[in-house]
C-alpha cells in the first residue's frame with residue numbers, strides 16, 4: 001500500500017491521501033435477484049452476494065458481481081460531488097428476505113416478565129403498598145439529610161420463615177402465607193421482615209467485588225443501542241461484563257412490560273448488571289422488592305447517577321440524584337437492603353468541570369452500601385465535550401476502598417494500556433462509544449493488537465446481529481422492522497469507524513473525525529457512509545427490502561465527518577438525550 005504525501009490533521013482523523021475524497025463516491029452493489037426464502041436459513045447459510053460485494057467472494061469467479069456496476073468508484077477515480085445516498089440509483093435487490101411470520105424464539109434468553117414472575121411481582125407490589133399504608137403514608141418520612149425514615153430507616157430485620165417462604169414458594173403458597181387485604185393482621189414490622197432475606201450466596205463481599213469488578217472490560221449501559229442482540233455481539237468479541245440499558249424505576253414499579261424487558265439477559269452474559277434510574281429512596285425500596293420477587297437473574301444493580309439529560313435530571317434521576325446527597329444515600333441503602341445483589345454507582349465528576357466535587361463524597365459510598373463506583377470523567381455541564389479527565393478519576397479512586405471503574409473515550413488497546421500504566425488505582429475500564437463504533441475493540445484490547453478488520457468481517461458481524469435480532473424481536477414483519485430500526489441506530493455509530501489500513505497514524509481517537517474517504521472495496525465505502533439512506537440500504541442486504549413505509553430518523557445527528565463539524569462535540573449526548581426524552585415522555589404519560 002502506498003504511503004501518502006499529505007495528511008489531514010488537527011482534530012481530524014489522518015487518512016492516507018489516496019483514500020481522501022471531497023465526498024463519498026456513489027457505490028452500486030450488484031445483488032442477486034432471487035431472494036433466499038427464509039431469514040433463518042439465509043442467516044445461517046451466509047450471504048454469498050454480500051461476500052462478493054465486500055470483495056471477499058468465492059475465488060472461483062462464479063459470483064454475482066457485475067464488474068461494470070460494482071466498481072464505479074476506486075481510489076484512482078475520484079468523484080468530487082457529494083451524493084447524500086451513496087447508493088442512489090442502485091438496484092433494490094437484496095440477499096435476505098425476512099417475514100416468514102416467525103415469533104421471537106428468545107434463544108438463550110432469560111428474565112421474562114410474564115406468568116408466575118408477573119404474579120410474584122404483582123403480589124410484591126401489593127405487599128409494598130400495604131406496608132406503606134401500615135407505615136402511615138405513601139412515602140416514608142425522610143430524615144434531615146434526606147435519608148429515609150420510618151420503616152425504611154429501620155435496621156434490617158433478620159430472616160424469617162415467611163421470608164424464605166415468599167422467595168421460594170409457589171405463588172399459591174405465597175398468597176396464602178401473606179394476606180393481601182387491608183384486613184391483614186400482619187404488623188408493619190412483620191411485613192417489612194418479609195423483604196429482608198440475606199443473600200444465599202456465601203461468597204464474601206470482598207471476593208465477590210474482586211470477581212465482578214477487578215481487571216474487567218465492561219460494556220457501558222447504552223440506552224437504545226445497548227440492546228440484547230448488540231450485547232451478544234460485544235460478548236462474542238470479548239467484553240467481560242455487560243449492563244442492561246437504563247431502566248426507570250418508576251416504570252418498573254408500574255409493571256410496564258417494555259421496561260422489564262430491558263432487563264432480559266442472554267446466557268452468554270456471564271457477568272450482567274442491570275441499570276436503574278430512580279429519584280428517591282422509597283421508589284428504590286419498591287423496585288428492589290420487585291426485583292427480588294421477580295427472581296430475575298443479574299449480578300449487580302447499577303444506579304444511574306450520571307445521566308446529564310435535563311428532563312431526566314429534573315425528575316430527580318441521573319445527575320439530579322447525584323446532586324441530592326441524602327436521597328442518593330437512601331437509594332443506595334434501600335437497594336442494598338431489599339434485594340440481594342451488590343449495588344454500584346455510575347456517576348460523573350460533578351456538575352461543573354471547573355469545580356469537580358466527587359472526590360469529596362466518594363469516600364462515603366461504601367458506608368451507603370456501594371460495592372463499586374464507575375466514574376465517567378466528565379461533568380454534567382460538559383456532557384460529551386472535551387476529553388474525560390482521567391487524572392481526576394484516578395484521584396477519586398485513591399479516596400475509596402471500593403473498586404473504581406474508569407470510563408471515557410476508550411477506543412483502542414493503546415487507550416487502555418496507557419490508562420492502566422498511568423492510573424493504577426483503577427480496577428476496571430468501561431467502554432461506550434468505542435464499543436459502538438468498533439465492538440471488536442474488546443478483542444483488540446485482550447490481544448494487544450490493532451485489528452484491520454475487513455468489510456467482509458464487519459458484514460458477518462451485522463449478519464449475526466440480524467440473526468440475534470430476529471431471535472429476540474421476532475422474524476415476523478414487526479420483528480424484522482424492529483431489528484432493522486435498531487440496526488440503523490447502531491449503523492449510525494458504526495459508520496464512524498475508519499479502517500486501520502486507511503489511517504496515516506494509529507490509533508483512531510474517539511474525537512477525531514475523518515475527512516470523506518473511499519474504502520478499499522465498495523462495501524467498506526458503503527459502511528463509511530453517514531447517510532440514512534445507506535444505512536437502510538445496508539439493512540436490506542441482511543433483512544430484505546424495507547418497503548416504502550420504513551422511515552428512520554436516528555436518535556442523534558451523526559457528525560461523522562470532518563467537514564460536517566463546527567466543533568468536536570460528540571453525537572452520543574444527543575442520542576442519550578433523545579432516548580431520555582422518549583423515556584420521560586412515557587413516565588409523564
Ligand SMILES: Cc1cc2nc3c(=O)[nH]c(=O)nc-3n(C[C@H](O)[C@H](O)[C@H](O)COP(=O)(O)O)c2cc1C
Nearest residue numbers: 220221222223246376408409431432433572575576
Ligand atoms: C448512545 C448512548 C447511550 C447511553 N446510555 C446510557 C445509559 O443508559 N446509562 C448510562 O449510565 N450511561 C449512558 N451513556 C453514557 C455511557 O455509558 C458512557 O458513560 C459515556 O458514553 C462515556 O463513555 P465513552 O467515552 O466510552 O463513550 C450512553 C452513551 C451513549 C453514547
